[in-house]
Amino acid sequence: MTEHRLRWLSRGQARSHSEGPGVGGSAVPFWVEWLLDLGVRAGPEQLDWTEVARISCQVLSAQIVRIWRMTARSELVLQAQAGDGQEAPSSPRPIPTGFDRLAPGMLAVGPLDGPLAESFLTAEERVALRRSGVQHVLVAPLHAGGTTVGRLDVARTRPEPFSAEDRSRAVVLAELVGLLVGRVATVGEPLPSDQAAELVHQALALPGSAREVLARIVEALRWRVRASAVLFLRWLPEERVELLTTSTAPELMPDPTALTSSRVLMLVRNVLEQGRPQRWRAGSGSELIFPVVMAETLAFPLPVIGTAARGVLVLAWRDRDEGGEERVQVLVPELAPRLLTLVGFVEREERAIADRASIERRELLLDALLRTSGPTVIAEALWRRAQSVSGVVAAGVLLEGDERFVWFWVVQEEPRVLVETDRERSPAQLALSQRPVAVFGPDRWATWQAVVPLELEQAWVVTAPLGTVRGSLVIVTHEEQATAEAERLVTDLVSLLEARADGLVTRLDRDLAEMRRQRALGDALVQHAEEWRTLVDAIHTTVLQGLASSLYRIELTTRRVDQQPVEQTLLELEQVRDILASHIAALRDAIFRQRPASLEHLGLAAALRDYAAQLQRAHALDVDFLGELWQRPDRHVEESLFGLVRLLVERTRLPLGVRKLVIRLRQRTDGTIVLVVADDAHWAGRAAWEELPGAALASEWIRLLGGTLHVAGLPDGGTAIACTVPLRRAL
Known part of the structure; x- marks a missing residue:
């Protein structure tokens, strides 16, 4: 403001030095200089508004002066008052209609009962001034930077109207006070919606869950409004209150048990039913929530949107803070919809956590099921689930x-349980090659009939490979419309089993090994019975009966020795000798089969050489044996390998009609014994091999010895069986 402007403002209005304290003989009124100096010296937070109101009261010879500041919500907040009016007017209050459109320099002057524009004072404000004894008023809007920032109310309780000089002073005074109010007015601050958006933006700047973001917003809100405590209460459908999050000092933490009391429940329910903010006074039950008495407690209900959870935001101050309460009244309504959105996300997170926990429990149960059960149980579970689909006649696991x-x-x-031996023509190849789900119609049913234990003219087969292993889930239905639901069912179950399919294969391996052991046990029992029967037959039927027959013939020859020629007697004795020799040979063979003497004295190689010679004599085979061991194995290893060769030859090869047999025996540098038995029998595949009598017993026998057994076909069409056994291993 230039000196020329000051002179123009003060022409005809200059006061003497005595009119203002500390002011010299300047032509500028003391109050103009004082207000200008105050605007230069003091910051927005250091202005003495009571002194500004008192000077204004003195300048205009008024009994009441009130300075109002306009907020961003177009409300008037009392900034200061001076004079005789002791009753504090209600604040904040709405601005009169059209007040924010008044131009600078406009005044409303006149008796209170006279015609005053509604743009300056509302009817309620006039009634309040009348109760204070006001007779004449002067109302001026305050402007800063071309924007309405407040209002100056000047009132006289005596019957003295405002003069033209008073009006001129009021215009200057309103301009100067408007500049001061403009420095602290909320017009220059962000709008409440912008402040709410800023709080949410700052809370979302850091990663975290919806509950953590909500806690950060509540914490920021607490510091923004200078509250002692902020609680976010959620009203649950079962008519109880849950403390969702809180921001307060440790000594002000609410009592969780108090939230379950009937008085607190009644308070929260009342706020929700009324649907508007409430002030909880002392004695209403709010003192039960906090460990200390709060000077002020405000409760704001969240808006109702759809089926979202109801909530109440509670703010409390240990000491009264009108500025903080004013900020809350402005900020919380803008923030409430955003808080409600976050509560919705919190509920989704809680449902997700609950679903995750349920899935984890199901996975633990499934893991335990797979560890303690096997594919049959999975097939039964698939069958149970498939019962909800019409037309399903079978379900299984491949x-x-x-x-x-x-x-x-x-x-x-x-x-x-069906074990398939023909891999080449198996429909399992179709089931494993189609991903993620395949449906085979009646045109393929002829292929599937070989593995599905059902007698149906036509059917649809739905398969879903397990992915990580060679396996599949299978559902068979005789209704085409059921295939879509069956596809969804097997897809869901595959998603649960896919990560654990290795356990199924492990369990399958154990089951197959158990089946092999059971077959080996059966083979062992059968072999034992056959060997016992052969031994009994050799000793009793052949040897003993032959000895008895020879003894009878010797006695008969003795009686007739005097009655027949000597040559006839010699012939009969030679026949008896030959019979006895054959019986001795049969007995020797029977004993050799059980335990040859060469095995005990000369070792495994000598025993196998003798066995090869016996095979040539007894079965007219072309047997080629070659082998030697540079280190003799343990006794039980020798006995087991000799018995294994007999088992392989007599139980698995001779019944196939072999004519040529090759036996090889050697020893590696580490002592491991390698035994190979080859023949000219046709190789029919591993499945056919496992079906041969004695094959399971041979595999299990080798396993107990700590060795390995491999069977394969030879290029010329024969079959080779290779065994490796460590030199020493305890049974």
């Missing part, structure tokens, strides 16, 4: 193990 396909079916509540 797994590949030991170079063969094993089907675990459940048909009409009855589990069945």
